[in-house]
Amino acid sequence: MQQTCPHSTNPTSYSRSPVPSKMSTNHASTSKSALDASREAESLFVPPAPASRTDSSSEEYAYMNATGSRILSSTFFELEPTLRPPTTFILGTRKSELALTQTQLVADALSAYHVSNHFRVEWMKTLGDRNQQTPLHLLTPYSQQQPAKSLWTDELEAKLGSGHFDILVHSLKDVPTTLKEGCEIACIPEREDPGDALVVRTGLIYQTLDDLPDGSIIGTGSVRRVAQLKRAYPKLKFEDMRGNLNTRLAKLDAPDSKYVALILAIAGLARINCGHRITNPIRSPALFHAVGQGALGVEIRTGDGRVRETMRGVGHWQTEWRCAAERACLRVLEGGCSVPVGVESTLEELDPEQAQGDLAGETFSPLEPDSPMLWFSGIVESSHRLPSSLPSTPGIATPTGEAYPVNRVLPPLRKRAAKLSLSTCVTSLDGSSQVVHSPEPVVVRNYQEAERFGELCAKKIKQLGGKEILDEVTRIRRERERKDLERAIEKSREQAGGTKQKDGDEHQGLQGLLQSLNGPERSEGFQ
Numbered sequence: 001m002q003q004t005c006p007h008s009t010n011p012t013s014y015s016r017s018p019v020p021s022k023m024s025t026n027h028a029s030t031s032k033s034a035l036d037a038s039r040e041a042e043s044l045f046v047p048p049a050p051a052s053r054t055d056s057s058s059e060e061y062a063y064m065n066a067t068g069s070r071i072l073s074s075t076f077f078e079l080e081p082t083l084r085p086p087t088t089f090i091l092g093t094r095k096s097e098l099a100l101t102q103t104q105l106v107a108d109a110l111s112a113y114h115v116s117n118h119f120r121v122e123w124m125k126t127l128g129d130r131n132q133q134t135p136l137h138l139l140t141p142y143s144q145q146q147p148a149k150s151l152w153t154d155e156l157e158a159k160l161g162s163g164h165f166d167i168l169v170h171s172l173k174d175v176p177t178t179l180k181e182g183c184e185i186a187c188i189p190e191r192e193d194p195g196d197a198l199v200v201r202t203g204l205i206y207q208t209l210d211d212l213p214d215g216s217i218i219g220t221g222s223v224r225r226v227a228q229l230k231r232a233y234p235k236l237k238f239e240d241m242r243g244n245l246n247t248r249l250a251k252l253d254a255p256d257s258k259y260v261a262l263i264l265a266i267a268g269l270a271r272i273n274c275g276h277r278i279t280n281p282i283r284s285p286a287l288f289h290a291v292g293q294g295a296l297g298v299e300i301r302t303g304d305g306r307v308r309e310t311m312r313g314v315g316h317w318q319t320e321w322r323c324a325a326e327r328a329c330l331r332v333l334e335g336g337c338s339v340p341v342g343v344e345s346t347l348e349e350l351d352p353e354q355a356q357g358d359l360a361g362e363t364f365s366p367l368e369p370d371s372p373m374l375w376f377s378g379i380v381e382s383s384h385r386l387p388s389s390l391p392s393t394p395g396i397a398t399p400t401g402e403a404y405p406v407n408r409v410l411p412p413l414r415k416r417a418a419k420l421s422l423s424t425c426v427t428s429l430d431g432s433s434q435v436v437h438s439p440e441p442v443v444v445r446n447y448q449e450a451e452r453f454g455e456l457c458a459k460k461i462k463q464l465g466g467k468e469i470l471d472e473v474t475r476i477r478r479e480r481e482r483k484d485l486e487r488a489i490e491k492s493r494e495q496a497g498g499t500k501q502k503d504g505d506e507h508q509g510l511q512g513l514l515q516s517l518n519g520p521e522r523s524e525g526f527q
């Protein structure tokens with residue numbers, strides 16, 4: 001039997017505790033190195049003499065370790081942060097240079113706050129990474145349950161839920177506006193420039209889109225960019241280009257390249273040290289950027305209080321409030337598939353004692369200790385962010401090894417106010433019609449008010465003609481999807497030729513997909 005302290009934060013028992021028994025065993029089989037780290041922690045850890053214990057915390061703890069053997073812990077007591085053996089948290093992300101760089105940024109920020117813990121980055125290939133050929137909408141056909149964009153996040157979220165990962169780091173713009181049950185965005189670190197940029201092929205002298213000759217081919221797969229730029233530059237041609245940033249830049253510069261330029265997010269290029277490839281930014285009114293562009297979404301298991309506490313201090317409330325408005329707006333507009341919506345937001349902090357909130361008449365859910373973490377954005381007292389609050393909360397380990405609870409006490413709150421603006425732009429796929437809504441900025445006092453502002457903007461832009469544009473986008477999408485599927489069925493029929501069972505199964509699957517496409521359950525549209 002091993003002696004250990006509950007504060008030794010054995011990762012197999014604590015950080016993986018929200019789904020206790022299943023997750024512990026899962027983890028034991030999937031991530032040996034974390035187990036190793038905990039063994040190392042145990043061997044390094046020397047419990048202080050009994051004299052250092054305080055009466056109020058002298059409670060016996062026993063819990064199960066990953067292999068099911070019972071560990072009788074030593075007494076629960078306070079430790080100096082520097083004396084605590086480390087916990088290893090695993091941050092998961094997609095396999096791309098951008099994703100890994102972004103995740104390392106978050107891991108570094110966390111390490112700076114929690115010097116005695118380890119934050120390790122792990123990647124996995126997602127469906128979108130593995131399949132670079134199939135059109136995105138065929139990989140995940142349009143449905144309310146499975147928005148197209150979730151193909152970047154689905155598999156990561158499954159591994160978050162199973163405890164393989166503790167924290168996921170995504171580009172916020174790739175994160176669906178409604179998250180899976182059991183997952184939440186914990187925080188959004190400070191945003192990079194959210195804009196788009198023109199990247200001209202190496203060796204060409206063009207500086208702006210206006211300089212490009214008629215018929216120039218621009219690489220971008222984004223419906224938002226194509227729709228808006230077709231409108232502003234009808235003489236240019238837009239062609240899909242998939243792949244990671246480096247692949248795309250290489251395709252642009254290849255000797256046989258047909259592309260004159262690409263449109264890419266400034267933030268992505270800057271993060272992978274390719275800022276020098278930016279020829280010029282493209283701003284509104286020619287191009288409104290994507291919702292959440294340039295920001296990172298840090299996702300955790302809802303109710304994993306331990307990871308939640310760890311996240312404090314990493315978010316940037318100004319970015320969080322802006323993204324609250326942008327994402328809430330898109331949530332109301334999209335109804336389940338990616339749409340040609342562009343936005344632009346600004347935020348200016350005000351003196352909370354002077355400023356009157358503009359959404360005072362609206363009703364909001366009261367703040368509870370276990371409300372979504374983002375609801376506390378900017379209003380938790382900064383003293384509450386001290387990293388030492390992390391392992392000193394009693395209840396880390398319980399005799400049954402159950403989840404480290406979300407703190408039952410509402411943290412001390414402070415007042416905050418900011419002037420928030422949001423412009424929204426909805427464009428038809430061919431660029432022929434567009435609605436732009438740029439209301440007067442409003443004064444908001446918390447995250448929920450910022451979200452409400454975004455929802456109100458979405459409702460307004462629908463009334464202004466956005467609804468007709470979005471309905472048309474849905475119609476065109478479905479028609480295209482149906483044609484693509486019919487083509488795929490035809491192809492699989494030819495290939496199968498009644499011989500290979502595997503292909504026959506695939507054929508059946510596609511037929512089913514086509515049926516569901518034509519069926520009445522697909523009549524949900526934009527709200």
Ligand SMILES: NCc1[nH]cc(CCC(=O)O)c1CC(=O)O
Binds near residue numbers: 171264265266269
């Ligand atoms: N859809 C891919 C994607 N997801 C996030 C970024 C860039 C970084 C960001 O917008 O935060 C990119 C590439 C691009 O659009 O150029």
